[in-house]
Amino acid sequence: MRQDNVRESDDSLPEHSEDIRVGRELLEATKPYVEESAATSWWYVGSTFGLVFAALTAAGVIPWWPLRVVFSVLGALLMVRAFITFHDYLHGAILKDSRVAYWLFHTYGALTLTPTRSWRASHNYHHGHVGQISDASVGAFPLITARMWQDSTRWQRFTYRAQRNPLVVLLSYPIVFGLNITLIPLLKTPRKHIDSLIALFSHFGLIAVLWVLGGFGLVFYVILLPMTLAAAMGCYLFFAQHSFRRMQIASPEAWTFYRGAMESSSFMRMNRVMQWFTGNIGYHHIHHLNVRIPFYRLPEVMATIPELQSPLITTLAPRDIADCFRYALWDEEKQRMVTYREAGG
Secondary structure (H helix, E strand, O other): OOHHHOOOOOOOOOOOOOOOOOHHHHHHHHHHHHOOOHHHHHHHHHHHHHHHHHHHHHHHHOOOHHHHHHHHHHHHHHHHHHHHHHHHHHOOOOOOOOHHHHHHHHHHHHHOOOOHHHHHHHHHHHHHHOOOOEOOOOOOOOEEEHHHHHOOOHHHHHHHHHHOOHHHHHOHHHHHHHHHHHHHHHHHOHHHOHHHHHHHHHHHHHHHHHHHHHHHHHHHHHHHHHHHHHHHHHHHHHHHOOOOOOOOOOOOOOOOHHHHHHHOOOEEEOOHHHHHHOOOOOEHHHHHHOOOOOHHHHHHHHHHOHHHOOOOEEEOOHHHHHHHHHOOEEEOOOOEEEOHHHHOO
16 A cells, blocks of 8 residues: 555544634645655755765774764764655655656665565554554554553553653664564565565675675674664654654544644754754654655745644753653543653552
């Protein structure tokens, strides 16, 4: 199933109010911005992948280890940006008719343990269910209510806290990408996930080749360190933009696609450097409202549509990062996110 099949409209969306566009009408207002410039897309994609290759090559060949660390970290930041272009391609937002892009992004997905079939399935589910209560972690981290927490067994509480633990984010390279996205889908339905098998062979084959060429040091600076950092950064961005202190959760009866985008997805305020490295993914409320908008047009959309200029905000400040992990339950009575301690039980 192509990622561009994600719903872009919903019959249950609220209708037009007198002064402020919401729901379907706000979605319609974003549609002019889905228009893509192929030349612009290729410039961003080509320059990003070229810089990734250059940074990781420098990390591999430079003899002085402090500089190798610098280029390895730079490579990790650039890999986050490269992943956003991969993510946009699978949404059908950029280069969707290009065969060159098809092979480029499928190769990238294989080498970075992100096989396209399982990624599309889980990410499609995420977009269709963001802002909904669920104890399952299909395409997202689980989120339950304070009452569900109080009624949970010790084992259920342990597994819930474990899935939302910062260590899962820090170790997302092996846990999220290696296990959840690649290995588990392959073990469950091998025939449907041949690309997961290809990803495992590609990723570990590359590690083996680099080990033969330069030993552990080459593998560490070119693969292990940048993949660990890039996966952790990407995973945290995904986690934080749907699990932050000020987010709102609608009841199943009141939930709409529009509310999931505007109330359960954040705008992550960053400086311009981090905004560039993260491919504007901080404009997440707009992305969830319309997945077809190319990442490089998201700031333009926010600047021109007033209804999108007062989003729920989070940042990369230490306090906000801590709050994203602390506020882990939705309290239906208080109508806000609460900590485990506040939930009691």
